[in-house]
Amino acid sequence: MMLNPGLAPSHLVMLGLLLIFAIAHSGGAALRPWAEKHIGPRLYRIVFALISLPLAVVVITYFFNHRYDGWQLWQLQDVPGIKAVVWVLSAISFLFLYPATFNLLEIAAIQKPQVHLYETGIIRITRHPQMVGQIIWCIAHTLWLGTSFTIVTSIGLVLHHLFGVWHGDRRLRHRYGEAFEIVKQRTSIIPFLAVIDGRQSLHWQEFIRPAYLGVAIFVGLLWWAHPLLIVATSNVSW
Structure with a gap:
């Protein structure tokens, strides 16, 4: 694949796409209480997914x-061991990115979707695992x-998730009040900080x-299908 020299227009296009996704995703989350009141939790989840997933x-x-x-x-792709490092980091990132897989039936709207206030499992490590996973x-x-396009994309993704930290805490505070403040005091945004300073202790049984x-199965399938995904997306002209 040929490189486009300098700050190609695709850099701005990607930032625009990320902004649209962030507005749709965070905006949809902000509208959740109103939407659930008027159309119900299941229909809200379906509408939210129909908007977010195509944009993703x-x-x-x-x-x-x-x-x-x-x-x-x-250019580090020929450095011995770098591919393994990248895959290990990617696998770890998915463990943080998808804590919502604990409630697959809610995601699919089979069970009534709810907002949960956790203080167990991965939340003991960080109160915002999706942000940590995205950074990793x-x-x-x-x-x-190692390209400027990837750096621009990463900056956009990280900024969105940092906003999500503030936005998520704000929504949980509004929904749970004092109960959230107690959880907030006993957890940390920075990974393992609450464990190190004694506010939390890890219980391996919860994992x-x-x-x-x-x-883990998803990561394995992704590793196997990664070349196929690249070929499939290359058939799209934009």
């Missing part, structure tokens, strides 16, 4: 097709690709859950 597919496809745009700032994913892929096996 567009962003992922565009990233695949333009990942080598711009300046090649470094961005580090891994930026390390592997023995089918959801983690599901994420």
